[in-house]
Amino acid sequence: MPVLPKPEPHSHLDAQARWALTAVALGAFCVQLDSFALNLALPVVRDALHGSATATPWVVSGYLLAAGSLMPLAGRLGDLYGRRRMLTAGLALFGVAAALCALAPSLPLLVVARVVQGAGGALIMPVGLALLTHACPPGHGRRAMGRALGLAGLATVCGPFIGGVLARSVSWRAVFWLTVPLVVVAALAARRAAESRDPDAGASLDIVGAVAATGVPACLARWLEHVAAWGWAVGAVLLGALFVGAERRSPAPLVDLALFRNRPYVALTVAGAVANSATVALWYVVPWTLQQAAGWSVRDAGVALVVPAGVLAVGGPLAGRVRPAVAVPVMAVCLGAAAVALAATATCGTGTPALLMAATAAAAALGVAGGLALTGTQAVVRRARAGEASGVTKAVMTATAGAGLALTGAGAGGGTRPSLLLPAAVCLATGAALVLGLALVLGRGRVRARARVAASGGVGGRGTGVRRSDERQSSERPSGRHG
Numbered sequence: 454m455p456v457l458p459k460p461e462p463h464s465h466l467d468a469q470a471r472w473a474l475t476a477v478a479l480g481a482f483c484v485q486l487d488s489f490a491l492n493l494a495l496p497v498v499r500d501a502l503h504g505s506a507t508a509t510p511w512v513v514s515g516y517l518l519a520a521g522s523l524m525p526l527a528g529r530l531g532d533l534y535g536r537r538r539m540l541t542a543g544l545a546l547f548g549v550a551a552a553l554c555a556l557a558p559s560l561p562l563l564v565v566a567r568v569v570q571g572a573g574g575a576l577i578m579p580v581g582l583a584l585l586t587h588a589c590p591p592g593h594g595r596r597a598m599g600r601a602l603g604l605a606g607l608a609t610v611c612g613p614f615i616g617g618v619l620a621r622s623v624s625w626r627a628v629f630w631l632t633v634p635l636v637v638v639a640a641l642a643a644r645r646a647a648e649s650r651d652p653d654a655g656a657s658l659d660i661v662g663a664v665a666a667t668g669v670p671a672c673l674a675r676w677l678e679h680v681a682a683w684g685w686a687v688g689a690v691l692l693g694a695l696f697v698g699a700e701r702r703s704p705a706p707l708v709d710l711a712l713f714r715n716r717p718y719v720a721l722t723v724a725g726a727v728a729n730s731a732t733v734a735l736w737y738v739v740p741w742t743l744q745q746a747a748g749w750s751v752r753d754a755g756v757a758l759v760v761p762a763g764v765l766a767v768g769g770p771l772a773g774r775v776r777p778a779v780a781v782p783v784m785a786v787c788l789g790a791a792a793v794a795l796a797a798t799a800t801c802g803t804g805t806p807a808l809l810m811a812a813t814a815a816a817a818a819l820g821v822a823g824g825l826a827l828t829g830t831q832a833v834v835r836r837a838r839a840g841e842a843s844g845v846t847k848a849v850m851t852a853t854a855g856a857g858l859a860l861t862g863a864g865a866g867g868g869t870r871p872s873l874l875l876p877a878a879v880c881l882a883t884g885a886a887l888v889l890g891l892a893l894v895l896g897r898g899r900v901r902a903r904a905r906v907a908a909s910g911g912v913g914g915r916g917t918g919v920r921r922s923d924e925r926q927s928s929e930r931p932s933g934r935h936g
Contacts, residue, residue: 466589466597473537473588473646474597477581479639480544481605483632484574487551488517489609490616490628497620504560511564514678519571521851522671524579526663528844529707531580532651533658536840540584541643543576548636555629579847583840586831587649595828599773602824603766610736610762610816614755651837662707665696670852677855708841716894717781717833720887722846724784725826727883729850730857731791732765732819734876738798738861739812741871747805757809761816768820772828775821780829781887784822788884791818795877815873826850 466474491498491513499509531539550570557563585601586594619627669692676685700706713719739761743754775783794815801807826846834842860879861871 466593469645469647470585470588470590470597472642473585474601476540476544476639476643476646477577477585477598478601478604479635479642480540480547480577480581481601482608483547483551483635483639484520484577485605485608486612486615487570487574487629487632488513488520489612490619491625492613493617494620494625494628498563498625499560501625502557502560502563508560508564512560512567515564516567516571516574517851517854518671518674519568520574520578521674521848521854522667522669523572523575524848524851525666525670525708525841525844527575528579528583528840528842528847529658529663530576531583531840532838535648535650536580536584536587537643537646537648539576539580540646541640543573543580544636544640544643545573546570547573547577548633548640549573551629551632551636555626555633579844580840582827582831582843582847584643584646584649586836586839588647595775595777595832596770596773598828598831599770599824601769602772602827603769606769606820606823607762607766609732610758610765611755613736613740614752614758617755618752651840653837657705659699659703659705659707661699662696662703665692665699666707666848668692669696670848674852674855677853677859680859708845709838712834712838712842712845715833716890717777718830718842718846720781720890721784721826721829721833722849724781724788724883724887725823725830725846726850726853727879728788728791728819728822728826729854730860731795731873731876731880732816732823733854733857734861734873735795735798735812735815735819735857737858738871738873739808742798742808743805746870757805758812761809761813764813765816765820768817768822769824772821772824775825775829777829777832780825780832781891784825784829785884785887785891787818787822787825788880788887791815791822792877792881792884794818795873795880799872799874799877823850 495509495512498504498512499506527539527543547570550566550573553566554563554570557566581601582598585598588594589597615631616625616628619625619631669689672685672689672692676682676689679685696708697710700708700710736758740754740758743749743757749757794811797811798808798815801811827843830842830846831839857876860875861873862875
């Protein structure tokens with residue numbers, strides 16, 4: 454009779470883990486809210502501060518560039534000097550910068566404050582995820598992380614709507630004042646969490662690696678926003694080569710290059726970047742269609758997107774329940790489902806019910822895929838360097854987010870309607886690549902298993918192969934009656 458495995462004992466989060474969850478969830482919510490809250494309010498900001506049309510977009514771009522490019526460095530700082538300490542510092546920096554944004558008297562000062570705020574956000578996300586990984590019992594960090602990412606996902610979608618409403622009914626400065634008390638609560642909660650760091654970390658920081666790791670995602674993000682500007686792509690390649698050389702020579706590298714030989718980690722990170730880009734594309738095309746093609750107001754479009762936003766937020770908690778062993782297959786299924794739903798939006802036209810149903814299905818699949826990229830990668834790397842791993846993953850996902858808009862045809866001009874067909878094709882191709890990779894890995898595993906069986910049977914004289922040989926010889930030996 455087969456012996457069933459014993460179920461894992463149910464472990465509740467202790468007080469310190471709950472404080473860590475509160476800090477990370479609120480911090481992630483604030484980071485994502487301020488990432489997108491000004492998207493619809495930029496014209497109001499430009500008019501209020503008398504800024505130029507070319508400088509105003511840097512209110513958003515400066516924040517995202519600082520956050521994405523500094524995440525690898527931020528994750529390693531947490532491993533080196535303490536994740537609770539760095540999370541608290543990041544929350545404090547983010548809150549002070551938010552207050553400076555709310556008080557900014559001119560557009561240049563607002564952009565500078567937004568860059569500082571992005572630096573604080575870079576500390577909050579990867580360091581917070583690593584802190585939560587260590588604060589929870591083994592096997593339970595994924596679920597806690599999923600809850601935090603669910604709240605962050607809700608802020609991602611609702612941010613433009615909240616920012617637009619506040620900018621038009623109160624003031625664009627109210628967007629920043631909204632996050633200040635939330636960040637204060639998160640910082641107080643972080644101080645009650647347990648401290649953790651990498652016990653094997655060296656005493657010094659890899660400065661050359663830090664500079665190169667900061668420049669690569671910044672150049673990559675700028676190139677993906679302006680694909681024709683090849684100088685940014687060349688800069689990313691050169692800095693990447695400098696980074697690899699520096700990490701190979703460094704006795705205490707910022708990022709252990711062995712991380713990129715971890716196939717599940719690389720697969721989930723790349724797939725997460727694709728899912729994040731597709732999510733950005735989805736939340737650009739659907740509101741554009743409702744407002745420009747169907748003639749809806751900003752408020753009505755925001756209300757219509759409440760349900761898709763809700764299912765996107767639920768994706769984080771669902772991703773936290775996925776076991777690491779099946780993370781890559783589940784990711785492949787999610788990307789395949791997202792591809793079908795994204796392609797369906799292109800055939801729906803401006804028919805609102807069908808369009809919103811397709812958007813909801815796509816948001817559900819992409820929500821799980823995006824959450825799985827963060828929870829899954831944390832589960833397949835060494836816990837000691839969790840901050841480093843989450844920093845690299847978040848940097849890749851943030852730097853490539855602009856590719857989603859490029860694939861929709863946004864900014865092509867000529868009255869071209871943006872489409873989700875190309876994002877759907879990329880999701881489908883990535884999901885197929887994951888399936889092919891899994892098939893190759895499983896095929897190699899079977900070949901190695903057969904080789905081990907053959908070796909154990911043919912060596913030693915007492916294996917299965919020897920017994921079969923003895924049986925064959927006894928059957929061929931003549932019996933005594935004929936002798």
